[in-house]
Amino acid sequence: MEKQTITIYDVAREANVSMATVSRVVNGNPNVKPATRKKVLEVIDRLDYRPNAVARGLASKKTTTVGVIIPDVTNMFFSSLARGIDDVATMYKYNIILANSDENNKKEVQVVNNLLAKQVDGLIYMGHNIGDNIRNEFARSKTPIVLAGSVDPEGQLGSVNIDYIAAVEGATKQLIQSGNERIALVTGPLKDAINAQYRLKGYKEALDDAGIAYDESLVFESEYSYQAGLAIFAELQKSKATAAIVADDEVAIGILNAAHDAGVSVPDDFEIITSNNTKLTEMARPRMTSIDQPLYDIGAVAMRLLTKMMNKEDIDEKTIRLGFDLTERDSTK
Incomplete structure (x- = not known):
């Protein structure tokens, strides 16, 4: 029946x-x-x-629904942000529609359009790549948009993040101080601003301060996955790197395990600093030194910023930078 x-x-x-x-x-x-x-x-x-939330939305011209675009729902970096977003959304009585974009540019445009067609009141976007086509979709829509854990160098969108330049610069300096001269930077695609204009810049500044020449053969572009980390370790060995700063915890654990399989001791022969301080850093052996960005808070503050934009409240600053730390564990000397 x-x-x-x-x-x-x-x-x-x-x-x-x-x-x-x-x-x-x-x-x-x-x-x-x-x-x-x-x-x-x-x-x-x-x-x-x-x-019926949809009917109520039609009556009030507000659906009280927020679209959240997540590049990879299985990656702990994004799921930690999503928890912060969800808790604040619940507090302000917004429903969330979560959409997975697979870090695929064509799919991202489609996902954005699907969410806008559902008349969401606002969007939170966690992707690192803000290409021209996605920027055009954002510009055409009058919907408020906030980036969580990413950057908009053009400053058009709201965003909540940390100072990625300073974070990578500090991590690189730490590795220089412990005697490394050939330090690799394992980062996501350099077409993404967060990698090319922020992480890479911090890395170069630290080398420059220490009088070490920049060598582009020590910069590796990688997908954000464990498999990518496993595969990249052989390249790191060929480059004669003695340490690496890695932009993603899953990639870092891939490198750590590949080093172990190759009989390379971490941290004695090879040091690793990772970037997101997710639970994985504590689960790994040795436990991993990491830049500590407050992921839950970034998500929560992004959602709060979006509620202000949706309600047309006054906003002092569209780009909100939260503090970060370096948590030292056993993958560095």
Whole structure:
């Protein structure tokens, strides 16, 4: 038997009140007599009535729904951000539609359009690559957009992140101080601003300060995956690197395990600093030294910034930078 959809009309008829009264009860409006409220809530329970969020959205021109675009739902970096986003969304009574974009540019445009077609009130985008086509989609839409854990060098979009230049510069200096001269930078694609204009810049500045010549054969572009880390270790050995700064924890663990399989001791023969300080850094052996960015807070603050933009509140600064640390563990000397 097909489940009948219970409407506000059914609740009003059963409780013998107007639809406006049911609406007031559902929306928590105080102007309802306690006895009436009790009666309506009992009917709602008995009929298992669930207010239709889409219909409410049409009436108020707001769907109270936020689209969240996540490049890889299995990667702990993105899932940690998503937890912060979700908790603040719940607090402000927004529903979330989560869409996975597979870090694929064509799919990202399609995902953005699908979410905008669902009339979301705002978007949080976690991808690192903001290509021209995705920027055009953002520009065409009047929907507020915030980047979480990424950067917009053009400053058009809201964004919440850390100072990636300073973070990588500090990590590189640490490796120079412990006696490394051939330090590799294993980063995501250099077509992404976060890698080319921020991480790479911090790396170069630290080398420059120490009087070490920049060698582009020590910069490796990688996918953000464990498999990519395993594969890249042989390249690192060929480059005669004695240490690496790695932009993603899964990649870092791939490098760590490949080093172990090759009989290379971490940290004695090869030092590793990773970037996201997800739970993986504590699970690895040796435990991994990492740049510590507050992932949950980045997600939470991004969602709070988006609520302000959606409600057209005054915003002092569209780019919010949170603090970071370097957490030292056993993958460095």
